Amino acid sequence: MTNVRTQAHSRRQDDGLEVTKVTLTAVLLACLLALPVSPAFSQSAVAIPSPAEALYLQLRSVGLDKTRVYKVRDGALDRAAIHISLDDGTIAFTSDIDGRITGAFFTGEGEILLTPPDTTERGSLAFFTGAAILEEKFSTAYFRFNDDVFGQLKSAFRTPDETDTFVSRWNATAQNLAQEDALRELTSFINTSDTDRFLHAYLQGSRLGTFDVRYDSLATEQISAGEHRTLQGDVFYDLWTSFATPSARGIRKAISSPSARIRDFEISDFKIQAQIRPPTDLQAKAVLTVLPHQDGKRLLLFELSRLLQVSKVEAVGQAVEFIHNPAIEGSQLARQGNDVLAVILPAPTHIGQKLELSFEYSGAVLSEAANGLLFVGAHGTWYPNIGFAKAAFELEFNYPVGWTLIATGHQKDSRTAGAEQIARWASERPIPVAGFNLGKYSRTTTRGGAATVATYATSNVERGFPQTADAQPVIPGLLRDRHSQPPSPEIDRPSPARNAQVVGNSAAKALEFYQQRFGPFPYSELALTQFPGNISQGWPGMIFLFSYAFLNPTEREHLQPDPKLRLALELTVPHEVAHQWWGDLVTWDSYRDQWIMEALANYSALMLLETRNPAASRELLQKFRDDLLVKNPKGQQLTVAGPVTLGLRLSSSQFPNGYEAISYGRGTWLIHMLRCMLRDADRGRASRPKGGGDEAFLRALRKLRTQYEGKPVTTAELISIFESELPSSLWYEGRKSLDWFYEGWVNGSSVPAYGLRDLKFTDKAGSTLVTGTIVQEHAPDSLVTAVPIYSSASGKNNFLTRIFVEGPETQFHVTAPTGTRKILIDPEQTLLARGK
Numbered sequence: 001m002t003n004v005r006t007q008a009h010s011r012r013q014d015d016g017l018e019v020t021k022v023t024l025t026a027v028l029l030a031c032l033l034a035l036p037v038s039p040a041f042s043q044s045a046v047a048i049p050s051p052a053e054a055l056y057l058q059l060r061s062v063g064l065d066k067t068r069v070y071k072v073r074d075g076a077l078d079r080a081a082i083h084i085s086l087d088d089g090t091i092a093f094t095s096d097i098d099g100r101i102t103g104a105f106f107t108g109e110g111e112i113l114l115t116p117p118d119t120t121e122r123g124s125l126a127f128f129t130g131a132a133i134l135e136e137k138f139s140t141a142y143f144r145f146n147d148d149v150f151g152q153l154k155s156a157f158r159t160p161d162e163t164d165t166f167v168s169r170w171n172a173t174a175q176n177l178a179q180e181d182a183l184r185e186l187t188s189f190i191n192t193s194d195t196d197r198f199l200h201a202y203l204q205g206s207r208l209g210t211f212d213v214r215y216d217s218l219a220t221e222q223i224s225a226g227e228h229r230t231l232q233g234d235v236f237y238d239l240w241t242s243f244a245t246p247s248a249r250g251i252r253k254a255i256s257s258p259s260a261r262i263r264d265f266e267i268s269d270f271k272i273q274a275q276i277r278p279p280t281d282l283q284a285k286a287v288l289t290v291l292p293h294q295d296g297k298r299l300l301l302f303e304l305s306r307l308l309q310v311s312k313v314e315a316v317g318q319a320v321e322f323i324h325n326p327a328i329e330g331s332q333l334a335r336q337g338n339d340v341l342a343v344i345l346p347a348p349t350h351i352g353q354k355l356e357l358s359f360e361y362s363g364a365v366l367s368e369a370a371n372g373l374l375f376v377g378a379h380g381t382w383y384p385n386i387g388f389a390k391a392a393f394e395l396e397f398n399y400p401v402g403w404t405l406i407a408t409g410h411q412k413d414s415r416t417a418g419a420e421q422i423a424r425w426a427s428e429r430p431i432p433v434a435g436f437n438l439g440k441y442s443r444t445t446t447r448g449g450a451a452t453v454a455t456y457a458t459s460n461v462e463r464g465f466p467q468t469a470d471a472q473p474v475i476p477g478l479l480r481d482r483h484s485q486p487p488s489p490e491i492d493r494p495s496p497a498r499n500a501q502v503v504g505n506s507a508a509k510a511l512e513f514y515q516q517r518f519g520p521f522p523y524s525e526l527a528l529t530q531f532p533g534n535i536s537q538g539w540p541g542m543i544f545l546f547s548y549a550f551l552n553p554t555e556r557e558h559l560q561p562d563p564k565l566r567l568a569l570e571l572t573v574p575h576e577v578a579h580q581w582w583g584d585l586v587t588w589d590s591y592r593d594q595w596i597m598e599a600l601a602n603y604s605a606l607m608l609l610e611t612r613n614p615a616a617s618r619e620l621l622q623k624f625r626d627d628l629l630v631k632n633p634k635g636q637q638l639t640v641a642g643p644v645t646l647g648l649r650l651s652s653s654q655f656p657n658g659y660e661a662i663s664y665g666r667g668t669w670l671i672h673m674l675r676c677m678l679r680d681a682d683r684g685r686a687s688r689p690k691g692g693g694d695e696a697f698l699r700a701l702r703k704l705r706t707q708y709e710g711k712p713v714t715t716a717e718l719i720s721i722f723e724s725e726l727p728s729s730l731w732y733e734g735r736k737s738l739d740w741f742y743e744g745w746v747n748g749s750s751v752p753a754y755g756l757r758d759l760k761f762t763d764k765a766g767s768t769l770v771t772g773t774i775v776q777e778h779a780p781d782s783l784v785t786a787v788p789i790y791s792s793a794s795g796k797n798n799f800l801t802r803i804f805v806e807g808p809e810t811q812f813h814v815t816a817p818t819g820t821r822k823i824l825i826d827p828e829q830t831l832l833a834r835g836k
Helices: 024-028 039-045 051-059 119-129 149-156 163-177 182-190 246-254 496-518 553-559 563-570 572-578 595-612 614-628 644-650 658-681 695-707 715-723 739-746
Strands: 064-079 082-094 103-114 134-145 198-205 209-216 223-231 234-243 265-277 281-292 299-305 309-315 321-325 338-344 355-363 366-370 373-376 392-400 404-407 410-417 420-426 436-439 442-448 451-457 525-531 537-539 542-546 753-764 767-777 784-793 796-806 809-816 823-825
Touching: 051 182, 051 321, 064 103, 064 149, 064 163, 082 149, 082 163, 082 209, 103 163, 103 198, 119 223, 119 234, 119 644, 134 163, 182 198, 182 299, 182 321, 182 338, 299 355, 309 321, 309 338, 373 436, 392 404, 392 436, 404 420, 404 451, 436 525, 442 496, 451 496, 496 525, 496 572, 496 595, 496 695, 537 572, 542 572, 553 563, 563 572, 563 614, 572 595, 595 614, 595 644, 595 658, 595 715, 614 658, 644 658, 658 695, 658 739, 658 784, 658 796, 695 715, 715 739, 739 784, 753 823, 767 784, 767 796, 767 823, 784 809, 796 809
Parallel strands: 265 392, 451 525, 525 542
Antiparallel strands: 064 082, 082 103, 103 134, 134 198, 198 209, 209 223, 223 234, 265 281, 281 355, 299 338, 309 355, 321 338, 366 373, 392 420, 404 436, 410 420, 442 451, 537 542, 753 767, 767 809, 784 796, 784 823
């Protein structure tokens, strides 16, 4: 939903990793700024650091040890699929910290070999590097690790020379590079684990420049490689490849939980008291009930908005150490607006033993976008959290009279005390995220089935609200038409409050439509609240709607003369309403499954649009397809960025909008293809309504809702649900399986083209036999597609069957009505395919 990019300055040098202390990290990582010292450490200049803080400060600035400099020849480091050879050069190890060596710096001749395990990851690596296998010579390297690298290389050491010169030249570089992995190293020092293994290599390649490779046994995907890059001042981390080791993949199959990694802990309850002082300040206390899933953990990691600072953390009523660690610029954490918050417990955790943690924090997390219109938490989470996991929430807000506050959950009570209002809210069921909005709103209400729909809007749009098409917002799932021209007539400045009732009615209709198809609305009420900026977000029982959603038709036409893009704006409200089912009630398991929620929400909105305007629905599908074929400055079509299962990795320096276009666009097409396959398979049945039926498709969605209500779902599990509805006419090679669809379409990225060749018509008694060849182009040879075939006569198309096409050419024969002389492929556009 959100695509945040951070700013940084960088420059490259050609002399390996030797740079000044100020610019070192940015150069090595292609754009990474040296980490600032957080305010939590600024006091350390005059106060004695706490034990964990003192250790952390050592780990983030450790330098090279003059007594541990060696010539190295034919040394090697192996971590699962990673093989690093140090053929000939000099290596210096870092100074001891509590008796451990945690880093080393190498110059000379080395080589790295990394082979991804599957076609998806090999394709991703090839997209960024030009080769499906990472095989690169390097001249300079910095290693950070938590195991005995020194011992593993010891047999390759030789007597050094000029050790002082080597350390003098590279020590500042090593100290700067130590910063990024300091918190990861601290975790290894404090937490006890027999399986904790970590190696992070920063390399200066001969062909690829600076990049890094990582092995981390504690990560869900233990192996990764990539580089930081800048594009027009924006920082990206291009993740070339990321995957789990074979043993980890085996564990995932063996356990019932969909998550490959067992979290250190979960949070079952949040109790948050927040005092809000418009227009900018929030001061809060959050009490979390933590349930440990592993023994022996003293360091727990949380996420918190970069705009907030923690002043105190308590465990069971006693103050404990904490470290507020700034996220690396360009990393996904930083792009989401969060930093890492490490809490160090006085004693290790024990499975089943509940722990209560209290956080006190404050900051200018609000901003005033217009008079009475606030922007709450520009990006990032406003309370300590660990991701997208279900929990119960109790929220209490203290804010000035004259303002209106809306929050997730059900409002339990509200009272006034002098110049202050105090309101309490509670979640109706465990939810994955909680939020609030504050403004000087007018309120309208309506009903959507059994639920109340309340809409909150101000009379103002935010400062800087675009007045022309050239300044329009980014519309999720669609790339803006760069050739749009601003309209000539001027109109009055929009007033969202004037259109609030229309917006509420639209949401209510969507609620009723979805309830009939997906099952009951998960909550008793739905709040819609105006939100400045160019994004909208659907949270449990509450939707943040960007101001553009409140425009009337005339205002929309003025802002965007392109009718297709105005159609996309119409999807905003029903798309976010659909997230109440897909994204809030049912969640995703990992970043590889996040596309499911955006695709289902988008397709749900398209189904609603289809009931009113089928032609418009088809136009938007065509637009989604065309967006996948848009080219970047290098002439690459966006579809080559990868499949939907790469998730947020799709947004890179090569395609900054890749995630939106592929997850929303291609993802929507994948759901459409599944729906149409099931619909075609049902044709001809006596019980089938005239014109087509979606019984099987809707049954699958209701199964998804029922089986995964309150739980995450994986892509494989989604496909399995659709498999359960698969009729025999869609069995490929005699198997009731959608493996071909999962591998070729979900884990694939092609947009093929189809054609007919060598057609022959043979009339028989009562029918015509048609034979020929179906051609499949712009696709890998392994792609399998169920292609719909129609006969055409007298301007009428008649569905015949679906034929499984594999590879460039597939011969077929099909029985058609007597006298048939024309055959068509997919005239109803049910396949994601290039236009004729």
